Amino acid sequence: MSRVILRVLQYALLIIASLVFLAPVLWMLLMAIRPTDITANEPLQLVFTPDFGPFAYLFSSGGGLSSLLASVVQAGLATLVAMPLAIMACYGLTRWRYRGRNLLGMWYLSLMLAPPVVFVIPLFIMLTTIGVVGTNWAAVIAFQTFSIPLAVLLLRSFFEELPVEIEEAALLDGCSRWRILVQVFLPVLRPGLLVAGIFVFCFGWNNLLFVMPLTSGDSIPLTVRALSFYATSGVNWTYIGATAVMSMIVPMLLFFIFRRHIVSGLTFGAVK
Numbered sequence: 001m002s003r004v005i006l007r008v009l010q011y012a013l014l015i016i017a018s019l020v021f022l023a024p025v026l027w028m029l030l031m032a033i034r035p036t037d038i039t040a041n042e043p044l045q046l047v048f049t050p051d052f053g054p055f056a057y058l059f060s061s062g063g064g065l066s067s068l069l070a071s072v073v074q075a076g077l078a079t080l081v082a083m084p085l086a087i088m089a090c091y092g093l094t095r096w097r098y099r100g101r102n103l104l105g106m107w108y109l110s111l112m113l114a115p116p117v118v119f120v121i122p123l124f125i126m127l128t129t130i131g132v133v134g135t136n137w138a139a140v141i142a143f144q145t146f147s148i149p150l151a152v153l154l155l156r157s158f159f160e161e162l163p164v165e166i167e168e169a170a171l172l173d174g175c176s177r178w179r180i181l182v183q184v185f186l187p188v189l190r191p192g193l194l195v196a197g198i199f200v201f202c203f204g205w206n207n208l209l210f211v212m213p214l215t216s217g218d219s220i221p222l223t224v225r226a227l228s229f230y231a232t233s234g235v236n237w238t239y240i241g242a243t244a245v246m247s248m249i250v251p252m253l254l255f256f257i258f259r260r261h262i263v264s265g266l267t268f269g270a271v272k
Helices: 002-033 036-041 053-060 064-095 101-113 117-130 136-161 164-172 177-188 190-206 222-227 237-257 259-266
Strands: none
Touching: 002 053, 002 237, 053 064, 053 237, 064 101, 064 136, 064 177, 064 190, 064 222, 064 237, 101 136, 117 136, 136 190, 164 177, 177 190, 190 237, 190 259, 222 237, 237 259
């Protein structure tokens, strides 16, 4: 009887914790499909006729489709640029002994600890000079400020888990350093690479501060598109909710599709 009671309490706590984490997502979804008059006058009302007009407006004339495409392009290209650079950086940080190696690792950490607003003005001046402000490339370049350090911090522990004997055996067989990295290390590190890539993608996808001054027109992502519904005449919460729901779909699909690989990547080497 005591085991049954304990199991019931465990499930009850899990259900309560799940509701706490899902409540903001569900509230955002309700705000997107709740009629505007109900949202303005009775925001706590849960019984209403759903209105999917905001989603239709976003995909037709609200710029939601172009913003969705811009978010995918910017986050995807930023990930494709950051991951190879982070892989080579981690290989150099973990496979060679040289003066200043730990200082270089701390430098990557300091980039993650610095407030993003510090980089906005220098990036805006630099990207304006080379003429890419207002395009997707401005966001892709700006994201590298944090994407590469984030990928290095995530991948470094995976590289350190690899035995040195594997590399020494490959060197004795005549493999070059580049071939060892591509053909030996990367297949073994596939779970860790997937985890790091997804987190780097989500960082670019959710970013707002960098893309706000650097994008315009068709390069405006979903995070900035949601702010366009703040006006001096009022705030259209239904359109903001619909844009927020759209922005959650892609990351949720990524984590759902690769959930098993993410779990194996997060626990890579933990019980070695």
